[in-house]
Amino acid sequence: MIESVLPEIDGGRFPITRTPGELVTVSADIFSDGHDVIDAALQYRSEGDADWQYEPMQLVTNDRWEAQFRPGSVGVYFYTLRGWVDGFKTWARDLGKKVDAGQDVSLELKTGVKLLAAAAERASSADLEMLNTLSARLERIAGTDAAAAVASSQDEDLILLMSRYRDRAGDTVYEKELVVRVDRARARFSTWYEMFPRSCTTSSERPGTLRDCAEYVEYVADMGFDVLYLPPIHPIGKTERKGKNNSTTPTASDPGSPWAIGSKDGGHKAINPELGTLADLRALRAKAELHGIELALDMAFQCSPDHPYVKEHREWFRSRADGSVQYAENPPKRYQDIYPLDFETANYAALAEELKSVIVFWISQGIKIFRVDNPHTKPFAFWEWLIRETQREYPEVLFLAEAFTRPKVMYRLAKLGFTQSYTYFAWKNTKAELTEYFTEITEPPVSDFFRPNLWPNTPDILNEYLQKGGRPAFVARLVLAATLGANYGIYGPAFELMESVPVRESSEEYLDSEKYQVRVWNRNVPKSLKGLIRRVNSIRRDHVALQHYYGLKFHPTDNPQLIAYSKTSEDRGDKLLVVVNLDPVNRQMGWVDVALKEFRLAAGESYEMNDLLTDRKYIWQGNRNYVELNPAVLPAHIFRVEPLR
């Protein structure tokens, strides 16, 4: 019997996710009736390999067995389990017990010789001689020296051969082949910077273009980001265009929201002429790549009333009772500048193919990362199909789900194929909230399919903590985002310039949001956080412990404003302890109760704490250590833990 296999998402309906070289630990309850010795193996293969590879499983406890493998390359891997009754080991075990009890085992030894002969019939020619030699030896001594026969039966080479040439017809193979989706490393570890190209300018009279944007690549690279994410770069509709601060009465010069996609200049496969050309995009991409940065585009599958689809494919849109096109709404809110696509249209197949062709078009322009807008308002089955079909041809392509919705829906989108997912991080500000949420999303089963991407701010989210907390709040949220998860991003330059004024009290929208107007930013003010961001991102690059989203462990503190947690590398060679003062106003002090075993430290042991943010070093001892953090100076430590041995 092979049951309770882990990991297995929803009974095997969905794959687990890994990147090349990441460990997959597979465990299961494996047992049989009776008292025979059993054995088991994990078998795995990549989609392209016909042959399975085998890893022997080890019994852990209470019939729980375990083995591990590391998928080596991007693509799809399969794994399953195999168990069997080991007749030879059973025989050898019982033989030993009988000899120990002084019983006559001459018949048993005859049985053993028969077992070897049967295995020899199944053996390869390479192993046959060895098996025959061992068999002859057993037969020779069987009648004369029982103790030697027992020793001979426990020969490791023999046990291995007998297992290899067992009658596999009796093996039990687990009924499911489980799937690993292996994405490239950036799926696991990435550092995002979101920027509006039209704000890459020094004058709002002269909106920035993709060419201007390229001027800012060094700025972004210097801070240590490796993904540059651009909001939609397509032509923007004129009809029902929104003005500054989401006004319904725009002026002629208002550029409109980039998410109102489509005009006479084209739709989802076109570039807004005000931003430039496909050639400009390719140039930007090339320059970014020189600096180790990938471009990510925004895919918002919705249309402005001026989108070519509205005329060419009226059947892809729903109608109101008067025959007009149904605009987007979330009653009583109306978004008359946006027409949602109707995924229940009778022409669904053509619509889906068209949307896939949009993705493929941008892939042909060299784009390999897509941030998907509001995927939860389109059918799950559509995304599962789109991502599967895209990755079948382009396994290197990554999708980030922007689904700020209910937890089960977010998890479902991750299960069905989204590489990374936005999270509730922006609204988790207290120690209790952070601890509960990050415990849930960094442990199995969630960590086996859901890769969090943490954003302290986005063009839609300026939360109260940032509005009111000033510089300490921005620093604390930066450190939390960069160290609680392995994928994180900021929306800049609003973040590093600590833009914090909402459009109105109790709103999370920015005043003078870039969504509706061109903004001119002075990136070179002394207050900018860019130096600190550079430092934090450099720490992330240097420490593998920060490059995966699991291995997170919270350590108690006696002050609710002080949160402490560690990240360690798989081999525990890299050990970090992060402490953050969540109070943006007051100096906070307290005792951290260090979970020493996370760091492989002994009870009373001394160790050096090297603060990677400041390069200051402290000697700590044992589990109880004092921390004091002044938000006016720096509200966080990122300690490297170094045993003094």
Place this chain on the structure above:
Amino acid sequence: MIESVLPEIDGGRFPITRTPGELVTVSADIFSDGHDVIDAALQYRSEGDADWQYEPMQLVTNDRWEAQFRPGSVGVYFYTLRGWVDGFKTWARDLGKKVDAGQDVSLELKTGVKLLAAAAERASSADLEMLNTLSARLERIAGTDAAAAVASSQDEDLILLMSRYRDRAGDTVYEKELVVRVDRARARFSTWYEMFPRSCTTSSERPGTLRDCAEYVEYVADMGFDVLYLPPIHPIGKTERKGKNNSTTPTASDPGSPWAIGSKDGGHKAINPELGTLADLRALRAKAELHGIELALDMAFQCSPDHPYVKEHREWFRSRADGSVQYAENPPKRYQDIYPLDFETANYAALAEELKSVIVFWISQGIKIFRVDNPHTKPFAFWEWLIRETQREYPEVLFLAEAFTRPKVMYRLAKLGFTQSYTYFAWKNTKAELTEYFTEITEPPVSDFFRPNLWPNTPDILNEYLQKGGRPAFVARLVLAATLGANYGIYGPAFELMESVPVRESSEEYLDSEKYQVRVWNRNVPKSLKGLIRRVNSIRRDHVALQHYYGLKFHPTDNPQLIAYSKTSEDRGDKLLVVVNLDPVNRQMGWVDVALKEFRLAAGESYEMNDLLTDRKYIWQGNRNYVELNPAVLPAHIFRVEPLR
């Protein structure tokens, strides 16, 4: 999407178990993309019904939905879930919001009228008129009175009709039909007494017969038992017969072990002539039934060397290297009086059919309960087939698994069909052990498929606690067995006469075990626990809280020797608190921290505690109450909790 359905054992591979009238609470995560209103129903049916019955599901929290049903009759039931987007409710909700915001909804009302017309096309003639009336009303007021239209759209009758006549083609039905195995009530609540018929005598020279056994039915009935379980009653082999205390050198008069089945007088379908005839068995059964007692027989699928199968079906036994029949062994122990059947024989089908015919034979003699000896040493697939095939024709037949083996194996046997299971109860003697074990086996998922049967002793198990603890130990174990589970049993008269001498130090075998010899018991000694047993069994009969194995809750005490737990009926009408002193030597006292919400009591409330063992009453108040138990008097309370309101 319908996922994470509970209960669902091993992905639906195995049924859950219930008895008629027991509640099945089904829950699942149910959600869709987008923002539409969804709804869901639980559907269930008995195997014989073609039509599903429906129960509306309720949203609990975080996309978790729940509904309940009660299977009404013995047999097989199916259940699954159905969810759908409720277009009408979505429309009505959005309409309300728009009207509240003062928006023009004339187009929306036209859409509503269309929705009603579409439903009318699907409506039965009985409902059509109502639907048409409501539709006409909506159409009439649509143009004039938006507020009235909103009120009309929220008419409960209309919502119900619109849900009933929705387009079901859009429903999502969960992909699995899950199974409930509904057994008769005795599967859930039974009180067993095990007795060797041959010891129903007043002289070892004259072993008891089935007729003698009938004389003791009143004795067993008087104590309140409802199952009388007899060890194997078949002819006993002569070859390699064991003597007193498992001696390998028996005397001519030694009767042999009842588990060494088969002689020239027959095998598994025969009765040992020394015990009587089939007619005697039927007479015993009839008399037992008059007293509300069912007979349970022991099914030990193994043979003595003299069993007719050995000659007639040599192919059902394994051979040693010299061609002799392989006897049972657990190296270095040898059981030369027992030949195991070889379930890997090429003639497996014939063997399995023969063993099934054994069961059917005893069913034809009126036996409906089988205690199965060592099922874990035979293949799982055999039991699954045997029990399924038997219950298909005889759904009233119950099987108790005597598998004292590893937990996963015990659970597997329960999953594949065994009605009840022996447990580790005999070896769980401390408060920590009892609390951990009974928490595990009385909560889902285990409680959904595993029905524990608790035995303080068996002919194989006289544990150290009973050997050394004297009368207080026997009383404590009796109360624990009778109240921690709903199925329990004792092996008597050894239990009520407190037989406690092992065959040797550190053995759990009885000295002069009835397994190997006739014992003469004086059942009428004053020290007998029969009066207490009668009392305990009477409490069990009177209190439904003790008639199911779930609803168990441990309450903290500040003394490790005092264990406290409650059992409550489903409606919380019947509320019991049991407190046991586990120390058989010393008086123990302490404070019970009563979990008041188990009893629906308020924080400072007073309540009466009526000790059903002694009829003494106490007034308790709030959660903290003092208990003192003297093992020399009575080491347990079984309190009925009675609010004083």
